[in-house]
Amino acid sequence: MKVRLVMGKIARWCLVLGLLAGGMSLHAQDEDDFEEMSEDTACVPANLQTAYDAYKTDDLAPNQLDIWYDYGREPHKIARYENKPEKYRQAIPYFWKVIVNDDTGRFKIVYGKLVECYLGLNEPDSALIVAYRGLAKYPDYITLHYHAGIIQKTLGKVKCAIPHYEALVAENPKEESYMYILADLLFKVEDERCIEVQQKLIDLAPDNLDYRNTMVNMVTFFGGDPLDVLRKAFESDTTNIANAVKYGREALV
Structure with a gap:
């Protein structure tokens, strides 16, 4: 049945x-x-x-x-x-x-x-x-x-x-997978709360550059200034050329 x-x-x-x-x-x-x-x-x-x-x-x-x-x-x-x-x-x-x-x-x-x-x-x-x-x-x-x-x-x-x-x-406030999905879902429906969730995700995994890059996209989408996010991403790995270029370009604007 x-x-x-x-x-x-x-x-x-x-x-x-x-x-x-x-x-x-x-x-x-x-x-x-x-x-x-x-x-x-x-x-x-x-x-x-x-x-x-x-x-x-x-x-x-x-x-x-x-x-x-x-x-x-x-x-x-x-x-x-x-x-x-x-x-x-x-x-x-x-x-x-x-x-x-x-x-x-x-x-x-x-x-x-x-x-x-x-x-x-x-x-x-x-x-x-x-x-x-x-x-x-x-x-x-x-x-x-x-x-x-x-x-x-x-x-x-x-x-x-x-x-x-x-x-x-x-x-499960320390489970990255759930938080990752929640931030992504909120971003998909253009809910600005995604930034807060993404920041918590970064706090859980500060060395994850993908999380920081996503944060840049979110902040930019909602009209914010991504410079601070880019700076933190650069400082977390100064050998990452792509992040260094992004940070440098934004800092010169």
């Missing part, structure tokens, strides 16, 4: 699966590899209800949620660690039974596992429904922000991805 959502065409979902498998650094993604999709599309699916809501019941044995979780966990483990994605399909109904009947939050981890199932089956529309249902209930659950951020970014929905990467940066 599939949870369906009316959305645009999905762009190259093999990259998302590679990310979840740990095969590529988050900050190594190339936006040019994706088809741009309309930013007019709502971030949160219009309807978060699914056919699986019929599993909701008030008559459960005390350990029924644990039983369902175990039934779902086994095929999920096989799918993930033995590279048998078809096994995700077996886990899905059991994980749904758990989340629609868990009123305590003890099984909130299942939302993330269910998202993984749908991504493993190349069903990102269903994955988004699960992610946003979970975030509606647990707005600070960082695993779901991670998944939702990657999905929205891959869809080309930059504005939709930004809040999730803001949450990731807030939770």
Whole structure:
């Protein structure tokens, strides 16, 4: 059974699966590899209800949620660690039974596992429904922000991805990859906050000249004076001829 959502065409979902498998650094993604999709599309699916809501019941044995979780966990483990994605399909109904009947939050981890199932089956529309249902209930659950951020970014929905990467940066303030992506997303939508984020990125890695060059581009784009940024870039590596030339030219203006 599939949870369906009316959305645009999905762009190259093999990259998302590679990310979840740990095969590529988050900050190594190339936006040019994706088809741009309309930013007019709502971030949160219009309807978060699914056919699986019929599993909701008030008559459960005390350990029924644990039983369902175990039934779902086994095929999920096989799918993930033995590279048998078809096994995700077996886990899905059991994980749904758990989340629609868990009123305590003890099984909130299942939302993330269910998202993984749908991504493993190349069903990102269903994955988004699960992610946003979970975030509606647990707005600070960082695993779901991670998944939702990657999905929205891959869809080309930059504005939709930004809040999730803001949450990731807030939770992991020293993680360069999240901060790199957030600064890039903000710059793409011409949000001047990108400069503040980029400065924090430079503070984390002061010897990274690419970060400083990006800062120059940002400051210049928003009409600021890049001289100080260029000076710091030059001073961080006086052997870099390109940075020396840039700094010299700007200083003479």
